[in-house]
Amino acid sequence: MPKTNCFSVEYAKSSMSTCRVCMAKIVKDSLRVGHSQVEGINDMTMDGKEVDPRTMALAGAVRWHHFECFPRMKGAKWMTANLPASPEKLDGFKDLKKADQKKLLELWKGLLGSSQPSKASKRKADTDISGKPAKALKRPAGASSLSKLTSVQGVLTAAQFKKIQAIEEKLSSSTATALIAELQKNEQTRTGKKEDLVSRVAEGRVLGALPSCPRCKHGQVHWSRLGGWFSCPGYFDKGTLEQKRCYWRSQELKRKAWKKP
Known part of the structure; x- marks a missing residue:
């Protein structure tokens, strides 16, 4: 139903x-x-x-x-x-x-x-009158x-928040492919809308990369700037083809160095 x-x-x-x-x-x-x-x-x-x-x-x-x-x-x-x-x-x-x-x-x-622009208008926007590629929209x-x-500051310092915002503004013109490649290089979550990818890369460049869950060893750790909590939702077990839940949460976790593109 x-x-x-x-x-x-x-x-x-x-x-x-x-x-x-x-x-x-x-x-x-x-x-x-x-x-x-x-x-x-x-x-x-x-x-x-x-x-x-x-x-x-x-x-x-x-x-x-x-x-x-x-x-x-x-x-x-x-x-x-x-x-x-x-x-x-x-x-x-x-x-x-x-x-x-x-x-x-x-x-x-x-x-x-x-x-959202239609496919026809998108194709039209891809080239100008002379047939040359148009500038990025x-x-x-x-x-x-x-x-x-x-966008909230949360537990970030004023300096961190300002720096992340500046990077987000700069990354807003990047392609999703480029953002995903940088996240993949740092073994970070690569799903979500472009705004999520931009935010994730900006935070990573300033704060560092999130490691795998220290409890289940497989899940990708999430972090919220609102409360400063690290958490793990679990992971998909390819062997059993099941979603494994993990309820690990902490406000203390050492990040890894971020690898720049």
Whole structure:
């Protein structure tokens, strides 16, 4: 049966929830965005079999995200297809402060406002009137404003934050292929949107490369500048063809030297 995507927003009631993107704790009273999927089935039955309340509750459990991390929850196409047209329709929106309501409106504008060019217009943009290659296109204004809106200093020093921002601005004109190559050279995660790749390379150049998980020895460590937490989500075991979960978390981890391209 099809699933219905539900979204909500609120101030964290405690510091117990974990962001599903960066895996860091969401501090009490900070703005968080929730996502859940509800099965299009009767509350008591599934394929003719009775479903216990606990199973139904788990199926519709809300997964919380930092406001700053929410844009990376899914890809751009998924966001465009599933987000409501306006955040004003979200559960809890009316209970937020005016300033935070404005932030959400700007976030939605960044996520849904910039339209992708068609294939025909892209081919036309690749060459100018004389048939020569055209200059590289600039990033859409929506993408730029979204990056600024969700960029936070967190546990970084002012100097580190300024340096990372400068590198991100410089890398914004790089190709995804070049960014992936640099990440691969440093054995870092290479998936995600271009904005994620840019952020990962910039942080790596300033802070160093993240090593493999010290507990499971295979998982790629994630780091969140919001709380300074290192965490490991696990890894895919090619031998058993299973996803192995790892719940290692720490605020202490020695990074490796970054290998420049």
